[in-house]
Amino acid sequence: MGMFQRDRQVFADAQPLDDSYEPEDIRERDEELEKYQRALQPIIDNRPTSNIFLYGKTGTGKTVATKFMLSHLENDAAEYDDVDLSTVWVSCENLSSSYQVAVALVNEIRKSQNRDRISTTGYSQQRVFDILYEELDALGGTVVIVLDEIDNIGNSDDILYGLPRARSNGYVGDVRPVIIGISNDFQFRDNLSPKVKDTLAEKEILFPPYDANQLRPILEPRAEKAFYDGILDGDVVPLCAAFAAQDTGSARQAIRLLREAGELAQAEDVDTVTEEHVRDAQDELEKNQLYEGMQELTTQGHAVLCALAYRQALNKVPVRSRDLYERYVKICDRLDADSVSERRVRDHLSDMNMLGLISVYERNEGLSAGRYHEYELDVPLNAVLEVLLSTNRFEEVANIIRSTADDNNLLQSDISDY
Template structure:
């Protein structure tokens, strides 16, 4: 008896990993200027001097992390051929969701000898962790570059960026040299740093701007040639994908994801060439997924109010006043076992937020002396998407 996968004998992909977020390209395209700035910022390492500190700014998907990995790999390779250069040690840390103590502790444990006990999670403070970090750095010696991704998410960023660059001048280090690379999605991050940190860093700033459609097309063509079988894509589909991503955020990650989903759409249909039609369907699916994630980001009560509007929309009862939304909201909240909000004002506050976020349309009505002024609301996105997302959320819990 044939199994459920027995008829899956063909694929549009030659190497699907090329379209994954984890893929690190051997060559970085359309970032020549940023690479040149990076090259001069890191050159002191080749001559046994203290590395410069570097801060990278730009929204997600613009190549900051990929360029950093590429440059540090290239630097490590070059260091091996240079007599003047010290041994190079690179430490990558993603700061998202981490405290300063967690970051320093992780670095300590990374540097400890193989048979040493880990630095304890409790009982010692951040100052103790820094002391142990300096001990281990000097034990190992050489040049150490710390690449802190999403550093704008670290609450103790001021302390970290003040402490590490001054470690050698403050006498904490004699054998080791330190350089810092900070990667931030927030262009205003530097402005939030204290004046003494800014003076200490004296960093090279590299800003990553959004890609335009031509640049994205170059990147997509390179990925498509590696990812798909011969004849696996139409050039017009690549052009369309680049244009969609350029109009949205200029984000390479978004463009590559869109191309991958387009190929999955084609393969699911038993077709083995990505066309404009597949990309258009992928755009709809990706947009739907993004909206679903935005719904999930809302509080439970905001989701329930949104679900209420969606149900009224399905019944053809929108636009609708907040009083009627409140009446139906109580039924929706109770059906999910949630204690409903009791005041109309609380419902109106959520409606105002949902309008501001683009989830709901709001209409200003004025019926004069007889009816007065009031707002009416209706959904500003697909009601099926809201209801499907809410069902998924409730069944996950």
């Protein structure tokens, strides 16, 4: 008998437990979907449509709700001869500037039409914008542009100024661009330039974390499809929901916990997934979440993490935010990335503290220095470097930090200049 055999006692169809699975309906988001529908209705009515921004932490349903709503919008728009609708979807996960987003939009449009893509380098930003306007004009009608994880562009927000004004500025004639921005950062809008805030005129929809009572009805239909009948103990789904609600309120985390519990039962060759499997799965996922939490940080978050890792490599921690900010700005300069204010850096540090990546210490030195906070990593430096090295933009800096960690005297001149 071979080493690998097809499972016939735990998973009937594991697809509903995959991140890419799109459910037939969206549960526990009625209020958000109602707002979403109202925001998109003007497209069907052939009226001017506001841009839409969705905010919420990872796993709160923003992306799946957008796919669900746009699917219905496209189907319903097809019933009206006078509604000309196109959608363009770009993930900004690895895009850190308006230039890169514009190139990605051009190439996504051309890809859908089986046409050659443009190079990611070699153009001025204005030229890329001009090409994008030409592509949008050729589409005509209403073009819904989805920018998923838009917060990755940081301060490089020209694309959010140019697209909404393209029609009024005469850059396009026969098209109405509508932006749907999806962000994991509730404070992303606060960091936009005043002219962008004024131009966007967007409707905001907030997706709060799920509680346990909301997560259970999300998990139940997936569990019914994914597992053979009778394989799950009655406490398994409620426990998965409770663990995820207590931690992040993420449906994605709850689904992964359920899948991991099933895989543990499969590995033990038992015919029941129990509460104990869920608890073991939770321990395993907690380790993985530290890596995932670091990987899912925005470009600015990675830059802040980089600055803290450098201080850790020099064994100069805990560190005050003002000292950490100086290093952060130098790292941004070296990466040719925009830097944010010290207040925003503290916001990123607060997010990393909630993720369990760093420790925060409150100091009080009385009248002489007052009250302040100091920070240091709460995960192994090697784990941080592993994540940074897997991100192309931070590879060079991560290698310098690694060398510094090996010997505090190595590459001092190089480090002090960035």
